[in-house]
Amino acid sequence: MAEQDDFDEIVQNLDLDLSFPEDPREPQHPSVRHHRRADMHPEAEAEAEAEEPQSFDDLPDEPFYRQVEPAPMRPKHRGRTLAWTAVLGSPLAIVLFTLAHVWLPKPVLLGIALTFVAGSIYLISQLPEHGPGRPDWPDDGAAL
Numbered sequence: 001m002a003e004q005d006d007f008d009e010i011v012q013n014l015d016l017d018l019s020f021p022e023d024p025r026e027p028q029h030p031s032v033r034h035h036r037r038a039d040m041h042p043e044a045e046a047e048a049e050a051e052e053p054q055s056f057d058d059l060p061d062e063p064f065y066r067q068v069e070p071a072p073m074r075p076k077h078r079g080r081t082l083a084w085t086a087v088l089g090s091p092l093a094i095v096l097f098t099l100a101h102v103w104l105p106k107p108v109l110l111g112i113a114l115t116f117v118a119g120s121i122y123l124i125s126q127l128p129e130h131g132p133g134r135p136d137w138p139d140d141g142a143a144l
Contacts, residue, residue, distance in 0.1 A: 086119025
């Protein structure tokens with residue numbers, strides 16, 4: 001119970017300024033900007049104030065997203081193309097031969113399996129390593 005008393009004493013001794021302004025201003029929408037110049041003509045200032053929306057309901061609807069242009073595609077690389085063909089084509093070849101009732105000899109199946117493994121190793125070795133200097137290291141998150 002002594003810990004609670006100590007905490008209460010600390011809170012009571014804090015010098016907190018909990019006063020609030022007497023004239024609370026209306027929150028401004030981020031798209032509404034006020035550009036006032038000291039030498040603006042009074043009539044122009046009155047027109048500018050009349051054009052400003054009076055509440056959030058008067059603001060135009062804006063989409064909740066922003067459109068980002070896609071990054072340019074990487075140029076085709078013969079090694080990557082061969083590796084993807086090996087990784088995707090090896091299981092597909094086995095499935096197609098099985099569906100066609102063609103029984104492959106064990107050395108051919110071993111060759112297909114090794115091709116798959118070699119393509120996978122090549123693709124994994126080509127992944128970028130950013131190192132500990134990046135803030136998201138060792139996890140790259142959604143970066144592809």
